[in-house]
Amino acid sequence: MPNFVVSRSLSTELILRMAMPLGAFALALMLLMGVLAEQRERQFIGNSLNGIAQRTATTLDYQLGERVQDVIQLAWLATTPDYFDSAAARRLFDNKLMRQPAFAWIGFADAQGLLLSASNNQLTGRSVTDWPDFREARHGLHVADLHAEPLLDLHAGSAAHGPDSGRFLGISQGILSEQMALEGVLISKVRWAWIRELVDDLRTGHDGQVGLEIYLIDRHGKVMLVSRDPEVQGSFTLPASSGLLEPGSPRVWQEHAEADGRRYLMTWSAQPPDTSLIGTLGWRVIVRQPAEIALGPVRTLRLQLGVAAGLLTLGILLLAWIQARRISRPLARIAATADAIAHGESRSIPTGSHLEEVDSLARALQQMIDSLLHSERERSQLHHLAHRDTLTGLHNRRALELQMETAAARVGRSGEQFVVFALDLDGFKQVNDTLGHAAGDDLLREVARRLLKAVRREEMLARLGGDEFVVLMMSTPDQLVSHANIVAARILACFEDGIRVDGQTLQVGCSIGAAAGLQGELPETLLPRADEALYEAKRNGRGRLAWWQASS
Numbered sequence: 420m421p422n423f424v425v426s427r428s429l430s431t432e433l434i435l436r437m438a439m440p441l442g443a444f445a446l447a448l449m450l451l452m453g454v455l456a457e458q459r460e461r462q463f464i465g466n467s468l469n470g471i472a473q474r475t476a477t478t479l480d481y482q483l484g485e486r487v488q489d490v491i492q493l494a495w496l497a498t499t500p501d502y503f504d505s506a507a508a509r510r511l512f513d514n515k516l517m518r519q520p521a522f523a524w525i526g527f528a529d530a531q532g533l534l535l536s537a538s539n540n541q542l543t544g545r546s547v548t549d550w551p552d553f554r555e556a557r558h559g560l561h562v563a564d565l566h567a568e569p570l571l572d573l574h575a576g577s578a579a580h581g582p583d584s585g586r587f588l589g590i591s592q593g594i595l596s597e598q599m600a601l602e603g604v605l606i607s608k609v610r611w612a613w614i615r616e617l618v619d620d621l622r623t624g625h626d627g628q629v630g631l632e633i634y635l636i637d638r639h640g641k642v643m644l645v646s647r648d649p650e651v652q653g654s655f656t657l658p659a660s661s662g663l664l665e666p667g668s669p670r671v672w673q674e675h676a677e678a679d680g681r682r683y684l685m686t687w688s689a690q691p692p693d694t695s696l697i698g699t700l701g702w703r704v705i706v707r708q709p710a711e712i713a714l715g716p717v718r719t720l721r722l723q724l725g726v727a728a729g730l731l732t733l734g735i736l737l738l739a740w741i742q743a744r745r746i747s748r749p750l751a752r753i754a755a756t757a758d759a760i761a762h763g764e765s766r767s768i769p770t771g772s773h774l775e776e777v778d779s780l781a782r783a784l785q786q787m788i789d790s791l792l793h794s795e796r797e798r799s800q801l802h803h804l805a806h807r808d809t810l811t812g813l814h815n816r817r818a819l820e821l822q823m824e825t826a827a828a829r830v831g832r833s834g835e836q837f838v839v840f841a842l843d844l845d846g847f848k849q850v851n852d853t854l855g856h857a858a859g860d861d862l863l864r865e866v867a868r869r870l871l872k873a874v875r876r877e878e879m880l881a882r883l884g885g886d887e888f889v890v891l892m893m894s895t896p897d898q899l900v901s902h903a904n905i906v907a908a909r910i911l912a913c914f915e916d917g918i919r920v921d922g923q924t925l926q927v928g929c930s931i932g933a934a935a936g937l938q939g940e941l942p943e944t945l946l947p948r949a950d951e952a953l954y955e956a957k958r959n960g961r962g963r964l965a966w967w968q969a970s971s
């Protein structure tokens with residue numbers, strides 16, 4: 420049966436040696452690529468969140484700037500000091516409120532702080548000297564940060580009743596005469612709800628940005644406005660030591676854990692320049708998104724890389740297995756063929772593996788087998804020559820001696836006994852003398868053939884030389900003589916009808932001397948006794964069997 424153990428272990432060895440380092444290298448590479456890709460992906464996500472913060476800040480700055488321009492343009496309309504103390508001014512303010520929903524109220528106060536005219540006639544005739552909008556704007560433009568103004572009973576839509584009700588920004592512009600004397604102050608109140616709408620629009624305008632939250636922070640780090648999905652829960656605290664609001668902070672985003680355990684990706688707008696409006700106000704915009712949502716693409720990337728790494732490893736294993744099989748298979752075939760040859764089959768070691776070393780091995784093995792077979796044939800021929808009689812092909816004297824030794828050992832174990840026949844032809848010399856040596860040889864060969872038929876397979880027939888033959892046989896003590904007599908009778912019968920040589924039938928006989936051994940007697944001691952009995956058979960008339968007698 421072919422033995423594939425070597426090739427199997429070779430396959431495993433090859434797979435281990437090829438796949439392991441390659442697999443480890445590929446995995447390390449994938450890991451490195453994964454880390455780099457993840458870093459880039461995080462950077463991309465953080466930057467895109469930061470873009471939202473930047474856009475929010477820029478938009479707020481732009482929109483507030485526009486409202487400032489509105490107020491300045493209104494102030495420029497005051498061609499005469501009396502202009503704002505007129506129905507025309509009131510219509511102008513009402514009209515502005517209608518066209519620009521950012522404004523909740525617009526009014527004009529004279530240099531003493533008395534409101535001469537106002538949109539919807541609200542608060543007309545009241546003094547606003549205690550309003551910062553009035554006080555701070557006496558020398559030019561003033562923007563008042565978020566503040567409450569309970570005096571204003573507004574009807575600016577539903578937002579006015581919400582959390583932003585009564586909360587405003589103030590934009591006011593002092594109006595000076597040519598002599599730089601204060602003639603009055605144009606005051607406007609911008610609805611905080613309008614700011615919220617702007618921020619909400621910016622937040623919801625980003626497709627796919629689920630869970631986005633935008634925070635507006637004032638110059639003191641206080642949260643002024645929270646824009647997020649009403650269903651979203653979660654606390655918000657400004658990161659204390661992040662340098663979040665520090666000017667020139669190099670970081671624009673970070674992962675941040677809230678006290679409630681929720682993790683967020685948080686980013687903030689760059690510090691606005693003091694020349695900008697929200698820079699003057701010191702506003703900052705913070706945008707955050709739950710980390711599990713924001714970093715979703717990172718998780719997907721990790722999963723994809725994991726699957727890719729798995730597939731790559733499998734691919735490497737498969738390739739290694741194919742290569743290992745390609746190398747080990749021809750070796751297994753060589754081993755199987757060598758095994759078959761060892762069990763006697765006539766086969767050739769297979770070549771053609773396309774692997775130079777394996778084919779060299781196959782050729783070398785074939786040469787070795789050829790050489791061994793050649794030596795074996797020679798040895799066998801030599802053995803044949805040494806143990807066979809060249810004329811008849813029967814065992815020779817040397818083979819008989821060896822057989823006797825082997826038989827002696829066997830008899831010792833089985834309890835059998837020997838009989839040795841010494842055979843000598845009668846009248847052979849005359850054949851030689853009359854017909855020649857070659858005819859004598861022919862006769863000897865024919866005699867040998869007949870004797871072989873007369874003895875059984877387990878009985879050994881040998882030619883000692885000339886016309887002398889020996890038969891060695893074994894049997895149990897009680898059957899020894901009777902068996903020997905039967906064999907002797909068959910031998911003598913071979914000569915009864917004469918032997919045909921050279922077209923002539925020759926009358927040649929055979930005399931047999933037989934010696935039977937006792938228990939433990941070796942056959943070599945029996946051969947001289949058989950010779951003695953042969954002599955007796957010749958003396959008593961030839962063509963017969965004579966048993967050795969102790970007294971003979």
Ligand SMILES: Nc1nc2c(ncn2[C@@H]2O[C@H](COP(=O)(O)OP(=O)(O)OP(=O)(O)O)[C@@H](O)[C@H]2O)c(=O)[nH]1
Nearest residue numbers: 843844845846847848849851856859860884885886
């Ligand atoms: N043709 C041939 N003759 C051989 C060979 N070896 C021996 N002889 C001859 O065989 C003869 C044997 O002699 P014997 O046994 O005395 O002859 P025989 O006529 O059988 O005499 P008895 O045994 O007394 O009957 C001799 O003449 C040998 O020369 C051989 O290989 N071939």
